[in-house]
Amino acid sequence: xxxxxxxxxxxxxxxxxxxxxxxxxxxxxxxxxxxxxxxxxxxxxxxxxxxxxxxxxxxxxxxxxxxxxxxxxxxxxxxxxxxxxxxxxxxxxxxxxxxxxxxxxxxxxxxxxxxxxxxxxxxxxxxxxxxxxxxxxxxxxxxxxxxxxxxxxxxxxxxxxxxxxxxxxxxxxxxxxxxxxxxxxxxxxxxxxxxxxxxxxxxxxxxxxxxxxxxxxxxxxxxxxxxxxxxxx
Numbered sequence: 001x002x003x004x005x006x007x008x009x010x011x012x013x014x015x016x017x018x019x020x021x022x023x024x025x026x027x028x029x030x031x032x033x034x035x036x037x038x039x040x041x042x043x044x045x046x047x048x049x050x051x052x053x054x055x056x057x058x059x060x061x062x063x064x065x066x067x068x069x070x071x072x073x074x075x076x077x078x079x080x081x082x083x084x085x086x087x088x089x090x091x092x093x094x095x096x097x098x099x100x101x102x103x104x105x106x107x108x109x110x111x112x113x114x115x116x117x118x119x120x121x122x123x124x125x126x127x128x129x130x131x132x133x134x135x136x137x138x139x140x141x142x143x144x145x146x147x148x149x150x151x152x153x154x155x156x157x158x159x160x161x162x163x164x165x166x167x168x169x170x171x172x173x174x175x176x177x178x179x180x181x182x183x184x185x186x187x188x189x190x191x192x193x194x195x196x197x198x199x200x201x202x203x204x205x206x207x208x209x210x211x212x213x214x215x216x217x218x219x220x221x222x223x224x225x226x227x228x229x230x231x232x233x
Contacts, residue, residue, distance in 0.1 A: 110198055113157055117196060117204055120148055124194075152196075160195035162188050162206040171195060173205040177212045185213025 123145045130138045160171050167174060167186040175192055183189065188208045195206030 106199070109155070110203060113152065113155060113198060114203055116148075116152075120145070120152075121193065123148065156199040157203065158197050160197060160206045162195060162208050163191050164188060167208070167210050171197075171202060171205060172208050172210075174210045175207050176209045178209055179212050179214045183211035183213065185211060187211045187213075 123141055126141050127138070127145060130141075132138060162172055165188050166184075167188060172188065172195070178189055180189060187210065188206075189211050190209040191206055192209065193207035196203045
């Protein structure tokens with residue numbers, strides 16, 4: 001038998017026996033989403049914005065730290081280079097002070113030794129003036145003279161061998177130029193006062209007489225006489 005459609009005013013139908021009851025539908029609530037519109041709630045939006053802002057701040061902080069580290073590295077290299085320069089300057093200053101101290105001490109020693117040389121000159125004059133080598137006074141002066149020479153040598157004082165050498169303006173001081181035959185120019189003919197060096201540096205120049213080289217060569221007159229005798233024969 002055909003059924004007619006139900007009207008709203010019809011009473012509810014009685015449940016048919018044997019029909020299984022339908023399970024209730026469970027409604028799940030999505031956290032942070034509006035149930036009616038499905039839009040994200042403003043709280044979740046603010047949390048997202050706050051999270052994004054925190055990440056950006058951390059990036060800027062990391063960049064600032066990297067920049068500060070680079071600046072600190074450059075400053076470290078600058079101060080290290082400055083330290084090396086100061087150490088080099090101090091080392092040069094120390095060496096210069098040691099050299100000046102040595103030169104100052106050497107200058108004082110040179111002055112003392114130079115003042116002792118006239119005493120040595122007088123002893124040598126006394127020895128040359130004495131004819132009696134057996135005289136006890138002569139022997140005493142000779143002994144003191146030798147001890148004095150040994151002491152000067154130990155201190156680095158050496159006599160200059162000028163006689164017969166060519167004139168050297170660094171070691172000799174010419175007091176007279178002589179026209180003597182048989183000698184080359186600038187040959188030391190006589191030593192008026194002995195010169196000395198101190199540690200290979202001039203302490204006192206030797207006073208010498210030097211040949212001019214203008215005189216006739218030695219033996220030239222005899223050769224001319226021999227030549228004339230040969231022609232006459």
